[in-house]
Amino acid sequence: MAKDRFHHVVRNALEKDGWKVTADPYEINVDDVDFEIDLAAEELLAAEQEGRKIAVEIKSFISPSNVSEFHTSLGQFLNYRDALDKIEPERQLYLAVRVPIYESFFQRKFIASAVTKYQLRLMIYDVKEEVIRQWL
Numbered sequence: 001m002a003k004d005r006f007h008h009v010v011r012n013a014l015e016k017d018g019w020k021v022t023a024d025p026y027e028i029n030v031d032d033v034d035f036e037i038d039l040a041a042e043e044l045l046a047a048e049q050e051g052r053k054i055a056v057e058i059k060s061f062i063s064p065s066n067v068s069e070f071h072t073s074l075g076q077f078l079n080y081r082d083a084l085d086k087i088e089p090e091r092q093l094y095l096a097v098r099v100p101i102y103e104s105f106f107q108r109k110f111i112a113s114a115v116t117k118y119q120l121r122l123m124i125y126d127v128k129e130e131v132i133r134q135w136l
Contacts, residue, residue: 004038004058004059004060005060005062006058006060006096006098006125006127007038007039007058009125009127009130010038010039010056010058010096010123010125011024011039012130013125013126013130013131013132014039014041014056014132016130016131016132017131017132018043018044019041019042019043019044019054020041020042020043020044021039021040021041022040022041022042023039023040024038024039024040025037025038025039026038026039026040026055028083028084028087028088030083030086030087031086033083035079035080035083037055037056037057037080037093038056038057038058038096039055039056039058040053040054040055040056040091041053041054041055041056042054052092053088053090053091053092054091054092054093054094055080055084055091055092055093055094056093056094056095056096056123057073057076057077057080057093057094057095057096058096059073059095059096059097060098061097061098061101061105066101066105070105070111070114073095074114074118074120077093077095077118077120078118080093081093092121093121094121094122094123094135095120095121095122095123096122096123096124096125097122097123097124097125098124098125098126098127099124099125099126099127099133102122102124102134106122121135121136122134122135122136123135123136124136
């Protein structure tokens with residue numbers, strides 16, 4: 001599967017933020033269905049503490065239709081979250097989106113209500129500086 005256009009940006013941003021990428025991609029199998037989530041990472045903490053575990057699905061929103069890309073992203077997110085709940089319920093799934101997409105498209109009432117309704121966790125990243133701006 002082809003890596004998302006901003007894959008390296010998100011990976012770098014996670015590492016700058018103190019995360020250790022543990023899988024790139026993160027491949028899982030649930031009930032004979034294979035899934036490939038873009039990244040898996042763990043928070044770097046003191047050796048005796050267990051850090052948070054996350055999985056990140058990266059989306060560019062560069063296609064002509066943001067709505068179409070959102071449909072695909074939402075479907076993937078829900079499937080991946082269900083799969084993780086079965087095999088690794090402590091790992092939290094995030095959808096990574098660029099700052100300008102979050103500040104424009106994700107502020108539309110319908111999109112914002114879908115994010116709330118489906119409990120999407122968002123990681124907002126800055127492409128130029130390769131940093132995470134917000135965890136939602």
